[in-house]
Amino acid sequence: MLKVGLTGGLASGKSFVGKALMEMGCVLIQADQLGHEVLLPGGAAYSDVVQRFGTGILSSDGLIDRKLLASEVFSNPERLAQLNAIVHPAVFRREDELIAASAPDGIVVVEAAILIETGSYQRFDKLVLAVCTMEQQIERAMHRDGAALKDVLARLNRQLSLDEKRKYADFVVDTSGTKEDTLRQTADLYNGLRRLAEAKIEQ
Numbered sequence: 001m002l003k004v005g006l007t008g009g010l011a012s013g014k015s016f017v018g019k020a021l022m023e024m025g026c027v028l029i030q031a032d033q034l035g036h037e038v039l040l041p042g043g044a045a046y047s048d049v050v051q052r053f054g055t056g057i058l059s060s061d062g063l064i065d066r067k068l069l070a071s072e073v074f075s076n077p078e079r080l081a082q083l084n085a086i087v088h089p090a091v092f093r094r095e096d097e098l099i100a101a102s103a104p105d106g107i108v109v110v111e112a113a114i115l116i117e118t119g120s121y122q123r124f125d126k127l128v129l130a131v132c133t134m135e136q137q138i139e140r141a142m143h144r145d146g147a148a149l150k151d152v153l154a155r156l157n158r159q160l161s162l163d164e165k166r167k168y169a170d171f172v173v174d175t176s177g178t179k180e181d182t183l184r185q186t187a188d189l190y191n192g193l194r195r196l197a198e199a200k201i202e203q
Helices: 014-024 031-038 046-053 066-073 077-100 134-145 149-157 162-166 179-202
Strands: 002-008 027-030 107-111 126-131 171-174
Touching: 002 014, 002 162, 002 179, 014 027, 014 107, 014 126, 014 179, 027 031, 027 077, 031 077, 031 107, 046 066, 046 077, 066 077, 077 107, 107 179, 126 162, 126 179, 134 149, 171 179
Parallel strands: 002 107, 002 126, 027 107, 126 171
Antiparallel strands: none
């Protein structure tokens, strides 16, 4: 099995690349989706997060209100670190379970925004980085999320720049062009990963 990390910055196109790789035959695990799951009632991080941050983050139906939780932590690095210390290990455990359940001769791609920032990129055989211009990141995030410019810039400032992330990447997919161009690059990437996976099996 070849374990691949897929990362990028805010709205840099990593989800588009991840879904394309899945359609080509990879197993795709999205860390953001797992982050939602572990915060659901009964999820691995739910009770610890409520205990740490209080019932004020809950909606009337007992769900963690992610916007309320975000407002609690994102302007407070210490509180954000406390949240990450609860959520990240729960997500990593779920990722490991899904990876272990995947075909031994397959390619498993874990898509996550902060693989490099958390150091978890070291858990993977190869690291793929999706990049575009910062102007495109801002435009895409504002269009996709309906976010205000100041909020987009604040999120970008909390992440390593794409130029910094390039230093860690084994493969780079430039999503700044057309979708067709991104898909062409992703197909080349898949073929390269397939060869690596086959070589790993033969070892």
